[in-house]
Amino acid sequence: MRYGTRKGLINMNKKILKVCIIGSTGHVGYVFNGMQEMDDISIVGVTPGSTDEKMDAVLEQAKKLGSPAIEYSDYRIMLDETKPDIVVVACHFGDHAKYVVEALRRNIHVFAEKPVATTSEDLDRIVEAYNENDVQLAAMFGIRYTSPFQTAWYKVQEGAIGKVRLMNAQKSYKLGTRGQHYKNRKDYGGTIPWVGSHAIDWLYWFSGEQFKTVYASHSSNYNKDHGDLEMSALCHFTFTNEVFGSVNIDYLRPGSAPSHADDRIRIAGTDGVIEVRNEKVYLINGEAEGIQEIPLVPEQQIFADFVRQVRGEGKCIISAEDSFYITDACLKARLSADENRVVKF
Amino acid sequence: MRYGTRKGLINMNKKILKVCIIGSTGHVGYVFNGMQEMDDISIVGVTPGSTDEKMDAVLEQAKKLGSPAIEYSDYRIMLDETKPDIVVVACHFGDHAKYVVEALRRNIHVFAEKPVATTSEDLDRIVEAYNENDVQLAAMFGIRYTSPFQTAWYKVQEGAIGKVRLMNAQKSYKLGTRGQHYKNRKDYGGTIPWVGSHAIDWLYWFSGEQFKTVYASHSSNYNKDHGDLEMSALCHFTFTNEVFGSVNIDYLRPGSAPSHADDRIRIAGTDGVIEVRNEKVYLINGEAEGIQEIPLVPEQQIFADFVRQVRGEGKCIISAEDSFYITDACLKARLSADENRVVKF
Incomplete structure (x- = not known):
């Protein structure tokens, strides 16, 4: 799969950027965290993206950040009506693609929860819409920041x-009690795409290499x-x-964990070994x-980084191409686990 | 592959056990460590097992432990001449099988460096010799102890x-400068069987499960x-x-490491997560x-454990069946890595 070349960056001359939010499920908080360091963003509309989503907290x-947004029942x-510059998509994971495609086709920039799609057909539709329009997109691989x-x-x-x-990445979560949309493949997409996508992204990001094969369980x-x-889950x-x-992924972290x-990630190289563990x-x-x-550098804000790219002021750490490539890797890993076979890229 | 059922244990009434040592390459030190807690072992003969092996240190x-052994040039x-009760095999890894088979056929118990064989043909010959004789065998999976x-x-x-x-095991070593017998597959056997075998053993030992498939690189x-x-190397x-x-395996640990x-191993279970890290x-x-x-229990001695089994006084933590099964798993993992395909058990 090819995702086309890097788009030209648009300079929007510091106008107020209008943002719409679809859904309240994922890391929509990234938007609010990013807005705290920008005064030129206005949330103009919000709407639920999936069944039973409530938009009150959003x-x-x-409102707290000075954006008295209107709630719509139809996206x-x-x-x-609002003609936003950016659409944020953060609903049930199986519903991401529908909204991402709609926004891209309308030539609206997209900041979307990962994985941007939970099926390869949906991913293909997104890539097509992206390639046909002059837009920016980033998936919420926020742990990079x-x-x-x-x-x-x-x-x-x-x-x-x-x-x-050689790299070994880990995602281990507490299970707790999760909503209905975690309980079926259609809405949830699977633990490899939802939880594992972060770690799969790290492997790609740190190595600077291209995926060749995956075997997963x-x-x-x-x-x-x-x-x-x-x-x-385990991916190779x-x-x-x-x-x-x-990548090892589990929901087995006990409730008593701190x-x-x-x-975690451990990366062994020709001249040394580096690890992220316990932050x-x-x-x-x-x-x-x-x-x-190693002394830590400050945390960065993913949404602010994306907005800078939309304004033509920089290059977002997460490119659209990366967002699609990692989604594809997650879906290939899930396919491997479903069918117990090696899947090639 | 089936390795037959557990043998009857022999009671040898505390006679002095005569031991011969073939080779000076692997963890022959396990024998001396074990002898320090036993006064009924006598090393009667030693001989090199592979080209250029020196037996002086052995x-x-x-001698220090009261055994003025004779050095032979022909095993x-x-x-x-010595008619030993136990043969210790610890030469170049590709030569293990030859001596193990010879000892088993002579009805001599075998304490052998792992992997006991570096080819599946050699492993089959060992299993056949083991099944046809009333003998005990343990491979040196000493890290269990x-x-x-x-x-x-x-x-x-x-x-x-x-x-x-879900389990993740790690073996990471300093490379240093290694002898010629590490540099060719025939003598060395490969990093998965040599270094990885310990960690592959841990997965089997901790899980209590049977292997189904392996994919390795x-x-x-x-x-x-x-x-x-x-x-x-990486095994799934x-x-x-x-x-x-x-299992992730590397020789990338820097010389400056402590x-x-x-x-390492991390094991996630339904009710908790346990890890061995930094001892x-x-x-x-x-x-x-x-x-x-968790407060540590005392270290145990693998050779003493094996001798107790030979004497009919207990069951060695490492059975012959485990020794063969793990060797088979290592060779299947190496095959998978060589041919880039899933190998079934």
Whole structure:
């Protein structure tokens, strides 16, 4: 699959950007966090994207940030009336694609929860709409912007571990009690695309390589009445230049654990090993004896980064091409796990 | 492959057990460590098992422990003349099988470096010789006996994490400068069987499940003139009951690291998560808030454990069946990596 070349960036001369929000399910909070460092964003309309979604909390947040948005019951009427510059899509995961495609076709920039699609057919429709319109898109791979992952990434870019050879990434979450839309494949998409997509993204982002093959497994055993939801998953990716990466994903983190998530990555390179664990960064290389704990760089804001790109003021860390490529990798991994076979890219 | 049922245990009435040692390459030190807690073992003969092996250090250690062993230049003459109860095999890895088969056929118990064979043909010959003779065998999966792995294993057996669902094991070594027998597949066998076998063993041992499939990758890129030696490898195992396990293996641990090896395992179960890392054991489950560091049980001695079994005084933690099954798993993983395909058990 090819996603076309990088689009030209648009300079919008610092006009107020109008934003619509569809859904209240995913990391819509990224928008509000980003708005705290920008005074030229206005949320003009919100609407539920999926069954039973309530928009009250979103409206309240928008109001707090000076945007008295209107709630619409029909997203098409909202888009017709408000003519937004950016649409934020964050509803049930199986519904993302419908809204992303609609926005792209209307030439509206899209900031969408990942995975942007939960089927390869939907992904193809998104890529087609993106390629046919002069728009920007980023998926919410927000963990790239956290302090530890930013810190580790800069160290790897600086050459602190030489060439990346072997990576192991982890996503471990508490299960708790989850809503109905986590319990069926159609709405949820699967644990590999929903939880695993972050870690699959890290492998790609850190290595700078292209995916070659994936072999994956997942199991919904012991999921405490969560329907189709897979409790555990394991993915084995091979990349160009004989670089390899695993992703282990689970909802088995006990309620007594000190945090919701236990995100990790270990990257072994020709000149060193770097790790993100417990929100800290550890490095071993020839520069010092023993294990160094690396001082963290500040957290960045993903939505602010995307808005800068929309304004032609920079390049978002998450490109549309990355967003599509990682989604494709997630769907290939899920296919591998469903069919117990190696899937090639 | 089936390895037959458990043999009857022999009671040898505390006679002095005569031991011969073939080779000086692997973990022959396990024998000397074990002898320190036994006064009824005598090393009667030693001989090199592979080209360029020197036996001086082995002879010296034996002498220190009260065994003035004779060095032979021909292993058959040694076995004919000394008639040992136990043969220790620890030469170049591709040569293990020859001596193991010879000893088993002579009805001599075998304590052998892992992997006991580096080809499936050799493994078949060993299993056949084992099944046709009334002998005991254990491979040197000595890390099972270390304090942290013993501690974690007991906790898992006690039910501290419920049912095992997802495992990630790591073997990371410093490369240093290695001898010629690490540089070609015939002598070395490969990084998955040599280094990885420990971690593959842990997955089997902790889970109590049977292997179903393996998909693996390995690369000899950037191996600093070490011929065929694979610097990085990744294995993805599926087990019965939809249990999954990964093994990542590398020789990328920098010289400045605080130890030679960075052995780890993380096991997520239905009721908790346990980890061995940095020679410590960490547990999260419902019994306490946060992460508990578990007090370590004492280290055990693998050779002493095997001798107890030979004497009919117990059951060795490493059975012959386990030794063969793990070797088979390593060879299937190597085959998968060589041919880039899923291999079934």
